[in-house]
Structures are given as structure tokens and as C-alpha cells.
Amino acid sequence: MSCDLFIFALKFIRNKSLHFNMPDDSIKYPIGVQSFEELRKGGYVYIDKTSIFPELFRKKYYFMSRPRRFGKSLLLSTLEAFFKGKKELFEGLTIYDLEKEWIEYPVVHIDFATMNECEILNFEKDLRLMIKNIAEEYGVDPEKDGWYPDEYTLGSLFSELIRILAKKTGRNVVVLIDEYDKGILDLLQDEEKLQQATVALRPFFSVLKSQDRYIKFAFVTGVSRFRNTTLFSGFNNPSDISMDARFGTLLGITKEEMLRYLSSGIKELAESYNYPCDKTIELLINKYDGYRFTRAKEYVFNPFSLLSALDSRQLDPYWIMTGSSRILAKFLKKSRFRLEDLTEKWVSFEKLSTPFSVDNPLSLFFQTGYLTIRDFDGDGYYRLGIPNQEVQSSLVNLLIPEFVEGDAGFEIEDIQQTLRRAINNGDVDGMMRTLKGLLASVPYQIIDNKPMEKHLHLCLYMIFMMLGANSECEVSRSAGRVDMVAQTPWRVYVFEFKIDRNPSEALRQISSKGYSLSWEARDRTVVKVGVNFSTELRTISDWSYEII
Structure with a gap:
């Protein structure tokens, strides 16, 4: 189908739908725009999520975790505009x-992302200044309202602001706190x-309980x-909707x-x-x-990457280019993480929904967006997987050096580019020669501590990571499990x-x-690619393939 006919069909479907904000053909993409008011007045495209708001307003206190660049700030800005x-x-x-x-309510919007990181004295100073600025915005007066900010502790300052705004306006206060952990993750x-x-x-957070009225x-x-984080020990039992199926698509963009x-x-x-x-x-x-963030089989795009690709008309790794997770690298060195855990291990809801630690590194991968939910067994256990090629590419640079000798004669990035060209061009021999050299560089201490089948499994996952295609390991079919499948828009590679x-x-x-049927x-x-792994050479020795 031609693009024009394809787009005509899409527009016909769109025009049959109700309650949607239809942009014209000249789209302005809100790259980096976190203000809902600026977005709407500036004519930027807006993906309407407001149909979920009535369900959201059924309760009073909420918490939501999502990876960076997923639209958390824009969501709070949208809520701010609504409550104002x-x-x-x-x-x-x-x-x-x-x-x-x-109805217009007073809104206290605190954005931790704008504050200085790590140094708690500077962090507290910035927070106090932000609270004072909000008071000034609402015209809070020392004499009329009894507002003496320099005499208050941080918690008392926040508490007094909420009390005074409620008394001054005659309406209860809406509190929006964005990126609460930005300054403390490091x-x-x-x-x-x-x-x-x-x-x-x-x-500071205890105020959300003490000033409930x-x-x-x-x-x-x-x-x-x-x-269970002590930072929130005084919080008023908020509803954590991070893995709630009702709100699984509140952030991110669905295919539809x-x-x-x-x-x-x-x-x-x-x-x-x-x-x-x-x-x-x-x-x-x-x-x-x-x-995918919940048990429901609903998937979303990373909004920052998708909009950036459409805006620049290039399929680049935008999310990764905005900064990788330093926390992830630190935890990897201290944890008992295994590469196979990326797509094999079943994890309980409790482990995914608790703070990450050295003993629980998979929750870190999940919460930061490097892993996502692939399967749910109905009993509260989830199997994780890598969301897409963009994240897969980032994990290659982060993880593969941990399993490969430092001087392998080539750079990881060069290997990745070589493999991507080979798989896109159908160059099976070039692809396999590159993989053979890569796997030969896995340290002997890693090999010797594993049975050969386990080592082959590790190599499978390395191949899975390095191919740069839409790849899966151990794909179930009626006649058995396919060792690996790697797909591009033009070719499907079936490995045994x-x-x-x-x-x-x-x-x-x-x-x-x-x-392959x-x-x-x-x-x-x-x-179809048949591959032999040599126990003597401890890498791929030879291969055979057939093109259909």
C-alpha cells in the first residue's frame, strides 16, 4: 500500500472517532515541552490521556513510577492546569x-528535578526557595496570613504553606511533586x-499526612x-499505580x-x-x-524517542543519547546479576514494586526502563524482557564489556555496527564471523565456572544483545523451542x-x-541458520544456512 493511500485510510479511521484532538498535517512535536499550557497554546500535538482522569480522581493520594523521559512532568502540568x-x-x-x-483549587507544584543534586544543604535550600515562591505567587502576606518562612523548619514551612493556602482560598490544596528521587538516586x-x-x-513528605484535612x-x-522506604514513613498511604492495569497507558504512546x-x-x-x-x-x-508496566497486555512507545524520530525524520537512539543510568552501572558491579536473568527469570510483584538494591537488581532494570514486562503467570509473577532495539543497544554498551575481555581487538560499538550491517544486508557469513570473534573473547574464568551448555546459553544472550534486531531467545513453537529468532523488516533469521x-x-x-513455518x-x-559451538575452541566453529 502506498503511503498516501495508507495515510488516507488512517485519517478515515481517525475521523470516525470522537473526543480526539486532531492535529493537521503540519505537526509541531513537543520535544522537551513539559508545560501543558505552553503545549496547548503553542499548537503542539497532544496525545489525549484525559479520558483516564475520572478514574484517577476516585482517590486522593497517588504515586507513580516511570523511567525518565516518559512524560511524568507533562502529566503533572496537565493536572495542575485542570485543578486550576x-x-x-x-x-x-x-x-x-x-x-x-x-473549580479552581490552589496548587502546590514541587519539581525536584530543578534542584541541586547530592548536597543535601543545597537541596534543602532550593526546596525552601521553591515553597517561598509559591507562597508569593498566591500573595501570602506575613502580617495578614502569619507567614514567617525564615523561622520554620523545612517540614513546618511546607505544612504552613498548605494550611495558609487552604484558609486563604477557602478550598483544599492540590499537591503535585515531580521526580521526588532526582536528588537522592546518586x-x-x-x-x-x-x-x-x-x-x-x-x-517534608510527612506533611502529606499531617495536613490531610x-x-x-x-x-x-x-x-x-x-x-517501605523510610523517606516516606510518614506519608498518608498513597495508592501506588505504577503497576495498576487501569493506568498502564497513562504515560507513553500506544500504537493506536x-x-x-x-x-x-x-x-x-x-x-x-x-x-x-x-x-x-x-x-x-x-x-x-x-x-509494558502492568499485567495487562498493553504496550507503549517511549514518547520522547518516538516524537524525536518523527520530528527529525531519523531513527536514532534518542532516549539513550539523553544520558545512561550511572546507577545501573554501579549496581552491576556489586550485585549478583546474571546476564541470563534479563529474559529468563520470573520475578514476583513484591520484588518489582520495592526499592532496588544490590540483592534485587532486576527491579532497578525494570524501574529505570531497561527491562519491561513480557509475561504474567496469573499468580503474581512476571517475566521480564528488553523493551526494544533502542534499549537493547544501550545494554550492549553497558553489559557486554562486563563479559568480554577488555582488549578484544575491536570496539564494542564497531562490532555492533558490523553486525547490524550484516543482518540488514543478509550477509550471514559476515555476521557469523563477527560473532565467532566476539565469543572467543569471553574470559576463561567465566567459561570454566559454567557447564558448557550454560556457557552456550550465555553466548546466546550475547548474540541476542549484539544483533541489533528484534530478537528473541527460546521461542516456543508447537514442535519445540527455537533457540533464537532475529527479525528485521525485510528478513527473519531462525537459529538453531x-x-x-x-x-x-x-x-x-x-x-x-x-x-520457520x-x-x-x-x-x-x-x-535458516544452523550453528555449531565447539567445546575445544569455546566459540562458534562453523555454520550452515539456507535462504527461503
């Missing part, structure tokens, strides 16, 4: 007709500074989860939303690469989609691995058990 009664900003959105009262490796920060900030609604966001709101951007991207529209959508899905056997035997197994019926070239 700015009805005109919501025209054309679902909530515009659902809400009847549009302190997790420094027990003394972490304790100082906890002692200093605990009274003056609070209308409160919402706290962050990257890390706070359950992408097609509904961003169709002209998809067309422009397709034209810049000279790709068909359906293949361009598949590329976007493989690159930036795949995040053997130990000290003829690779032709592995190739025959793919055919005899019909491992489900892909052969599609409009892509299927490449």
Missing part, C-alpha cells in the same frame, strides 16, 4: 465535556549521605519505587495513538528513508515500542545451536520441526 480550572486549555479533549464544575552508594537526605526530607489531591512521581495522531509524521519519515509506510511503522515499533555437532544437523532440525508465510525473506 483552566477549561479553555482542554477544549477538544475528552475531559472537556466530562467535567462539569471546573546517594544510594553513599550510606552516610543517604541517611542525611532521608532525615532531612522525611518531615487541607489536601484535595496529591500526586508524586519518580523513577524509583518508594514502598501513534496511528491516530501522528500519521503525517509517519509518512514524512517513510519518505525520508524511501520505505513503505507499513515497514516504517514496523521499524518504529521495533525501535521504540514494547514497554548445537554443541560439537555438524551445523547441517541443526539446519535440518529447523526444517523437520517446522520452526510461521514466518515463511509472510512477505519477508527467511534465513
Whole structure:
């Protein structure tokens, strides 16, 4: 289907839907725009999430964890505009007709992301200044309102602000706290500074309980989860909706939303690469989609990466370029993390929903967005996986050096680029030669401490990480498990691995058990690859392949 016909069909579907804000063909992408008012007045595209608001307003206190660059700040800005009664900003959105009262409430919006990191004295100073500025915005007067900020402790300052605003306006206060953990994440490796920060900030958050009678609604966001964290020991039992299926798509962009709101951007991207529209959508899905935060099978795109790709018309790793997780690297060196855990291990809800630690590194991967939910067993256990190619690429740079000798004769980035070119061009021999050299550089102490099958499994995951394609290991089929499948928009590679056997035997197994049949019926070239792993060489020795 041509792009024009494809986009026409999408627009026809869009025009049949109600309550959606339809941008025209000249889309302004809100890259880095975190103000809802600026976004609406500036004519930027807005993915309407306000249909979820009525469900959200059924309770009073909330917490939500999401990875960085996922729209947490824009969500709080949207809530701020709603509670300030700015009805005109919501025209054309679902909530515009659902809400009847549009009452203006006083709003205390605290953004921890704007404060100095690590040094608690500077951090507290910035927080006090922000509270004073909010008081000034509402015209709080020392003599009339009894406001003496320099005489208060941090907790008392916050408490008095809420009480005075409620008395002054005659309405309870809305409290919005963004990125609560921004200034303390780097302190997790420094027990003394972490304790100082906890002692200093605990009274601040305790206000959300002590001033309950003056609070209308409160919402706290962050990257890390706070359950059982002493920092929140005085908090008023908020509803943690981070893994609540009702709010799984509150942040992020679903495939349906992408097609509904961003169709002209998809067309422009397709034209810049000279790709068909359906293949361009598949590329976007493989690159930036795949995040799942609840038991419901609902997936979302990283909004920052998707919008950046459409804006620049380039499929680059935007989320990764904004900064990798230093915390992740620190924890890896101290934890008992295994590479196989990325896609094999089943993790309980309790482990995913508690603060990360050296003993619980997978919750760190999950909360920071490097892993996402792949399966749910119905009994509270989740299997994790890498969301997409963008994250996979980042993990290659972060994790693979931990398993490969420092001087392997080439750089990890060079290997990755070589593999990507080979798999995209169908160069099986070039791909396998590169993988052979890579696996030969795995340290002997790692090999010798594992049974050979376990080491092969480790190598499978290394290949899975390095291919830079939409890859899965141990894919279940009716006749058995396929060792690995790597997909591009134009080719599907089906791998079978053997130990000290003829690779032709592995190739025959793919055919005899019909491992590739489900892909052969599609409009892509299927490449069957049988691979032998040598226990003597401790790497790939030879391979055989067939192109269909």
C-alpha cells in the first residue's frame, strides 16, 4: 500500500472517532515541552490521556513510577492546569465535556528535578526557595496570613504553606511533586549521605499526612519505587499505580495513538528513508515500542524517542543519547546479576514494586526502563524482557564489556555496527564471523565456572544483545523451542545451536520441526541458520544456512 493511500485510510479511521484532538498535517512535536499550557497554546500535538482522569480522581493520594523521559512532568502540568480550572486549555479533549464544575483549587507544584543534586544543604535550600515562591505567587502576606518562612523548619514551612493556602482560598490544596528521587538516586552508594537526605526530607513528605484535612489531591512521581522506604514513613498511604492495569497507558504512546495522531509524521519519515509506510511503522515499533508496566497486555512507545524520530525524520537512539543510568552501572558491579536473568527469570510483584538494591537488581532494570514486562503467570509473577532495539543497544554498551575481555581487538560499538550491517544486508557469513570473534573473547574464568551448555546459553544472550534486531531467545513453537529468532523488516533469521555437532544437523532440525513455518508465510525473506559451538575452541566453529 502506498503511503498516501495508507495515510488516507488512517485519517478515515481517525475521523470516525470522537473526543480526539486532531492535529493537521503540519505537526509541531513537543520535544522537551513539559508545560501543558505552553503545549496547548503553542499548537503542539497532544496525545489525549484525559479520558483516564475520572478514574484517577476516585482517590486522593497517588504515586507513580516511570523511567525518565516518559512524560511524568507533562502529566503533572496537565493536572495542575485542570485543578486550576483552566477549561479553555482542554477544549477538544475528552475531559472537556466530562467535567462539569471546573473549580479552581490552589496548587502546590514541587519539581525536584530543578534542584541541586547530592548536597543535601543545597537541596534543602532550593526546596525552601521553591515553597517561598509559591507562597508569593498566591500573595501570602506575613502580617495578614502569619507567614514567617525564615523561622520554620523545612517540614513546618511546607505544612504552613498548605494550611495558609487552604484558609486563604477557602478550598483544599492540590499537591503535585515531580521526580521526588532526582536528588537522592546518586546517594544510594553513599550510606552516610543517604541517611542525611532521608532525615532531612522525611518531615517534608510527612506533611502529606499531617495536613490531610487541607489536601484535595496529591500526586508524586519518580523513577524509583518508594514502598517501605523510610523517606516516606510518614506519608498518608498513597495508592501506588505504577503497576495498576487501569493506568498502564497513562504515560507513553500506544500504537493506536501513534496511528491516530501522528500519521503525517509517519509518512514524512517513510519518505525520508524511501520505505513503505507499513515497514516504517514496523521499524518504529521495533525501535521504540514494547514497554509494558502492568499485567495487562498493553504496550507503549517511549514518547520522547518516538516524537524525536518523527520530528527529525531519523531513527536514532534518542532516549539513550539523553544520558545512561550511572546507577545501573554501579549496581552491576556489586550485585549478583546474571546476564541470563534479563529474559529468563520470573520475578514476583513484591520484588518489582520495592526499592532496588544490590540483592534485587532486576527491579532497578525494570524501574529505570531497561527491562519491561513480557509475561504474567496469573499468580503474581512476571517475566521480564528488553523493551526494544533502542534499549537493547544501550545494554550492549553497558553489559557486554562486563563479559568480554577488555582488549578484544575491536570496539564494542564497531562490532555492533558490523553486525547490524550484516543482518540488514543478509550477509550471514559476515555476521557469523563477527560473532565467532566476539565469543572467543569471553574470559576463561567465566567459561570454566559454567557447564558448557550454560556457557552456550550465555553466548546466546550475547548474540541476542549484539544483533541489533528484534530478537528473541527460546521461542516456543508447537514442535519445540527455537533457540533464537532475529527479525528485521525485510528478513527473519531462525537459529538453531548445537554443541560439537555438524551445523547441517541443526539446519535440518529447523526444517523437520517446522520452526520457520510461521514466518515463511509472510512477505519477508527467511534465513535458516544452523550453528555449531565447539567445546575445544569455546566459540562458534562453523555454520550452515539456507535462504527461503
